[in-house]
Amino acid sequence: MKIDDEATDVLIGGYLSAEAAHEDYEAVLGCGERLWGAVVVSKDLDRTVSLEQSDHTVEEGAAGLAGVGFVVGLFAPPLLAATAIGAALGAVGGKALHKKIGSSVEKMAEETIPIGGAGLIVAYPRSAAGKLEPAVTRAIQKVVGEAEGHHVKALKGALADAEKKMAEESGNG
Amino acid sequence: MSEIDRGHLPIRRPAFSGVVNRTLQGSQPDWDLIAHPTPPEGAPNVLLVLIDDAGFGNPSTFGGPIQTPNYTRIAAGGLRYNRCHVTALCSPTRAALLTGRNNHAVGFGSVGEFAGGFPGYSATLPRDCAPLPRTLKENGYSTAAFGKWHLTPDGQQGPAGPFDRWPNGWGFDYFYGFLGGGASQWDPCLAENQKIIGTPSEFYDEEHPYYFPDAMADRTIEWLHGVRAQDAHKPFFAYFSTGCSHAPHHVAKQWAEKYRGKFDQGWDKLREETFARQKELGVIPADTELTARDEAFPAWEEVPDKLKAFYARQMEVYAGFSENADHNVGRVIDAIEELGELDNTLIVWIWGDNGASMEGTVTGSFNELTMQNGIPLTDEMQLQLSERYGGLDQWGAAIMDPHYSAAWAWAGNTPFQWGKQVGSHLGGTRNPMVVHWPARIKDAGGLRTQFTHVIDLAPTILELAGIPAPDTVDGITQEPLHGSSFAASLTDGDAPEHRTQQYFETIGNRGMYKDGWWLAMKTARVPWVITPDALKPYAPGVWDPDAGPAELYYLPDDFSQAKNLAAAHPEKVQELKDLFWAEAERYKVLPLLATLSTFFGMVPPIPKETKFEFRGDVQNVLSGMIPRIYNRSYSITADLVVPDGGAEGVIVAEADHLGGFTLYVKDGKLTHTYSMMGVFIFQQVAEENLPSGEVTVRMEFAADAPKPATGGDVTLYVNDRQVGKGRMDHTVPIRFSGYAGMDIGRDNGGVVDRAYEDKKPFAFTGTVKKVVFDIEPHAAAQDELDVHTAEQHGQAAHALSE
Numbered sequence: 001m002k003i004d005d006e007a008t009d010v011l012i013g014g015y016l017s018a019e020a021a022h023e024d025y026e027a028v029l030g031c032g033e034r035l036w037g038a039v040v041v042s043k044d045l046d047r048t049v050s051l052e053q054s055d056h057t058v059e060e061g062a063a064g065l066a067g068v069g070f071v072v073g074l075f076a077p078p079l080l081a082a083t084a085i086g087a088a089l090g091a092v093g094g095k096a097l098h099k100k101i102g103s104s105v106e107k108m109a110e111e112t113i114p115i116g117g118a119g120l121i122v123a124y125p126r127s128a129a130g131k132l133e134p135a136v137t138r139a140i141q142k143v144v145g146e147a148e149g150h151h152v153k154a155l156k157g158a159l160a161d162a163e164k165k166m167a168e169e170s171g172n173g
Numbered sequence: 174m175s176e177i178d179r180g181h182l183p184i185r186r187p188a189f190s191g192v193v194n195r196t197l198q199g200s201q202p203d204w205d206l207i208a209h210p211t212p213p214e215g216a217p218n219v220l221l222v223l224i225d226d227a228g229f230g231n232p233s234t235f236g237g238p239i240q241t242p243n244y245t246r247i248a249a250g251g252l253r254y255n256r257c258h259v260t261a262l263c264s265p266t267r268a269a270l271l272t273g274r275n276n277h278a279v280g281f282g283s284v285g286e287f288a289g290g291f292p293g294y295s296a297t298l299p300r301d302c303a304p305l306p307r308t309l310k311e312n313g314y315s316t317a318a319f320g321k322w323h324l325t326p327d328g329q330q331g332p333a334g335p336f337d338r339w340p341n342g343w344g345f346d347y348f349y350g351f352l353g354g355g356a357s358q359w360d361p362c363l364a365e366n367q368k369i370i371g372t373p374s375e376f377y378d379e380e381h382p383y384y385f386p387d388a389m390a391d392r393t394i395e396w397l398h399g400v401r402a403q404d405a406h407k408p409f410f411a412y413f414s415t416g417c418s419h420a421p422h423h424v425a426k427q428w429a430e431k432y433r434g435k436f437d438q439g440w441d442k443l444r445e446e447t448f449a450r451q452k453e454l455g456v457i458p459a460d461t462e463l464t465a466r467d468e469a470f471p472a473w474e475e476v477p478d479k480l481k482a483f484y485a486r487q488m489e490v491y492a493g494f495s496e497n498a499d500h501n502v503g504r505v506i507d508a509i510e511e512l513g514e515l516d517n518t519l520i521v522w523i524w525g526d527n528g529a530s531m532e533g534t535v536t537g538s539f540n541e542l543t544m545q546n547g548i549p550l551t552d553e554m555q556l557q558l559s560e561r562y563g564g565l566d567q568w569g570a571a572i573m574d575p576h577y578s579a580a581w582a583w584a585g586n587t588p589f590q591w592g593k594q595v596g597s598h599l600g601g602t603r604n605p606m607v608v609h610w611p612a613r614i615k616d617a618g619g620l621r622t623q624f625t626h627v628i629d630l631a632p633t634i635l636e637l638a639g640i641p642a643p644d645t646v647d648g649i650t651q652e653p654l655h656g657s658s659f660a661a662s663l664t665d666g667d668a669p670e671h672r673t674q675q676y677f678e679t680i681g682n683r684g685m686y687k688d689g690w691w692l693a694m695k696t697a698r699v700p701w702v703i704t705p706d707a708l709k710p711y712a713p714g715v716w717d718p719d720a721g722p723a724e725l726y727y728l729p730d731d732f733s734q735a736k737n738l739a740a741a742h743p744e745k746v747q748e749l750k751d752l753f754w755a756e757a758e759r760y761k762v763l764p765l766l767a768t769l770s771t772f773f774g775m776v777p778p779i780p781k782e783t784k785f786e787f788r789g790d791v792q793n794v795l796s797g798m799i800p801r802i803y804n805r806s807y808s809i810t811a812d813l814v815v816p817d818g819g820a821e822g823v824i825v826a827e828a829d830h831l832g833g834f835t836l837y838v839k840d841g842k843l844t845h846t847y848s849m850m851g852v853f854i855f856q857q858v859a860e861e862n863l864p865s866g867e868v869t870v871r872m873e874f875a876a877d878a879p880k881p882a883t884g885g886d887v888t889l890y891v892n893d894r895q896v897g898k899g900r901m902d903h904t905v906p907i908r909f910s911g912y913a914g915m916d917i918g919r920d921n922g923g924v925v926d927r928a929y930e931d932k933k934p935f936a937f938t939g940t941v942k943k944v945v946f947d948i949e950p951h952a953a954a955q956d957e958l959d960v961h962t963a964e965q966h967g968q969a970a971h972a973l974s975e
Binding site: 015016017018019020045046047114115116137138140 | 479553554556557558560561562564830851852853854855856927928
């Protein structure tokens with residue numbers, strides 16, 4: 001099945017540690033389901049950005065998962081005096097060719113991933129959701145965007161939907 | 174020499190008994206003029222050891238899982254007391270212990286950080302209640318305190334004093350330790366006598382890093398040697414008050430590794446195991462019942478499997494930390510033995526000052542200050558944040574400030590209910606005590622069951638030393654001691670009960686003991702939840718203290734408070750309620766909940782100062798004394814001299830990477846880093862290099878809104894020209910740190926920004942002439958009051974966690 005033959009979901013997970021994000025990334029890859037791609041990005045305490053990806057969307061003719069956009073939200077814990085911290089949230093749009101994905105994502109992560117935090121993006125056919133989504137167990141915040149249509153458009157749509165949900169859930173919506 | 178009048182201190186020097194003529198012709202000296210008071214013949218040395226935030230069921234000496242061979246050694250040569258009582262909170266126990274009087278009566282209804290506006294809560298020792306060390310010192314003892322103090326109000330811990338609230342002012346000749354309620358064990362900000370000396374230089378020695386518990390023992394031994402080198406006979410009183418086992422739970426990995434896998438069974442099973450050992454050892458009666466788990470604590474079997482290792486590691490580190498404390502107390506005892514004075518040294522060693530602390534909340538924390546700043550993180554979040562800082566292997570290292578789960582504390586208080594802060598129940602009020610004095614105690618290894626309270630220590634020590642409690646000190650008539658001596662029990666296991674009655678009160682949780690009966694009146698609030706919502710039921714006019722549930726126990730038949738007899742004895746309940754109110758009035762306990770008065774509209778006046786200036790040599794400003802930048806717009810302006818070729822280093826830094834800020838220059842760029850408790854880290858960097866010569870730099874924070882933890886915009890300026898900007902979406906609402914200090918021109922101790930970790934303390938290579946903080950109060954008076962009030966709420970919550 002190709003990416004334009006089925007509705008696409010995009011899951012975004014936000015993490016407070018690279019280790020947790022990487023565990024979920026490995027769990028997604030090992031869950032036995034088809035996926036279009038997965039990207040895990042983290043920024044350590046020295047501001048060094050690390051990226052790992054398994055991106056099949058390029059092979060399928062899409063622009064590359066991580067190059068389409070990137071948002072990572074984090075939790076909004078209520079404070080003692082019944083106030084709320086907003087979310088650490090950034091949003092970067094943009095396009096990149098596959099060959100430039102690594103550097104472009106790192107640049108995006110520089111601007112959007114909180115220091116010490118990490119993010120995971122997974123794109124997959126909706127039919128894989130039943131097994132894939134439960135594999136993501138450590139995300140502090142997890143949203144799934146959905147879209148249908150032509151492959152790149154669907155991917156962008158699902159990602160945009162996920163970003164919107166993440167922003168709403170983080171209180172910045 | 175005529176008989177010494179010890180009832181009026183200081184002891185008057187004897188009148189000159191010689192002869193003075195115009196010349197030496199016929200004059201006769203009186204050599205007693207230069208003598209100093211000496212204690213009565215046979216007065217023993219005294220070593221008073223107090224462990225912090227530990228429970229009855231922690232040390233192996235009392236059946237716990239933590240190996241305490243030195244405690245056991247001293248118990249084997251002395252006596253174990255299994256009905257020793259404390260006050261359920263840090264400072265109050267210390268105040269009672271060191272004065273021989275009830276804690277409220279000496280101003281310590283609450284902790285040192287939280288000096289309130291009622292007599293029982295002022296955190297200020299009345300002058301008619303001279304403490305034990307002062308009495309011993311005036312009677313000829315050498316006195317010294319090492320470790321945790323926690324009896325100096327928060328805003329009085331700098332070079333301006335007043336020093337009558339510091340250890341020297343309480344009568345200790347020498348002090349080495351920290352003034353607050355807790356401290357990093359790796360990079361503490363220390364005081365020595367009347368000076369904040371900051372983090373010891375050995376902190377920077379990577380091969381042999383500084384560790385406070387080791388240094389405490391070293392300093393104590395050094396002091397003992399010094400005293401003996403000068404005077405072979407003068408008795409000493411050494412107060413050895415460990416920072417352990419208070420959070421942060423800091424210990425070298427090898428100590429924690431001794432317990433790897435030892436707590437995989439969880440807290441429920443651990444309680445059962447401890448309980449069985451306690452019975453086997455005979456430290457609890459054979460008919461004792463193990464109290465049930467309150468639903469505030471989760472069952473171990475409810476903990477997700479993926480998180481069990483996280484929780485188990487918390488207890489492994491706590492156990493290693495505690496065993497290390499036993500080790501270091503043992504070193505001090507060894508030193509006394511090596512001096513040949515163990516036989517004539519009275520050792521009193523209390524394992525815990527308020528039961529084990531449940532302030533880690535259910536999850537435990539990688540950084541205990543996250544809880545005190547009201548940031549409720551789930552256990553998964555806590556685990557991830559610990560991973561961010563190195564993972565579970567680093568739990569206990571300097572990179573984290575960890576606290577364990579409340580459920581581990583509950584297990585540490587086996588066989589009792591609850592723990593710290595809960596003055597109504599034995600989990601917070603009963604701790605093990607061991608007394609050792611071979612010259613007097615002949616029933617080595619014996620068990621004593623007399624009902625004892627920390628206020629009884631001072632009269633006991635004075636009786637054993639042959640020193641009366643003074644009638645006046647400095648001409649001020651003294652309040653009699655409230656404690657009663659238990660000296661008779663040292664030689665007679667059947668000595669009659671010296672104490673038949675005692676009140677307990679901590680944050681509204683009340684206990685009234687009389688003739689074996691114990692009335693327990695606990696508020697419904699879960700001890701670690703101090704939110705406005707949780708406190709609503711306790712508002713003035715809403716709360717009726719007598720209306721709450723009352724439990725009644727008869728302790729001679731019920732060691733652990735397992736059998737509530739209130740329904741069967743309503744007349745006894747009423748009698749003890751009435752007695753409590755009488756005692757509360759007598760000892761300044763009222764008004765109840767004064768500790769939490771800020772939650773009910775009674776806030777201290779808003780400070781008027783908005784400008785704070787620090788010259789370049791100011792360092793180690795303790796955490797409770799930094800400018801109040803929280804929840805407001807503010808700026809930091811620094812006048813610098815930058816040499817040709819540039820400069821680098823820290824201009825000003827507060828606390829460390831787990832909460833703090835730093836303004837520094839690196840690679841030629843002015844940089845501001847702000848750590849929101851290690852959860853969020855924000856950074857802004859100038860876009861151009863710092864020029865040379867006389868330079869003024871400024872960081873401005875413009876708050877979004879008058880609310881706690883407000884976000885805002887940051888702008889950097891050099892010579893009034895904007896050079897950088899950025900956002901901080903969240904700021905620290907209450908307090909960056911409980912123990913790390915603020916420094917001008919360097920970042921002492923653990924650094925705020927780990928980008929210059931390898932250059933710490935990263936002293937500025939130019940000159941910092943002056944740093945000025947300008948606080949911008951909110952325009953609307955109500956907004957300012959609201960923010961001030963919220964800060965006071967937070968400070969109260971913080972204080973109660975110390």
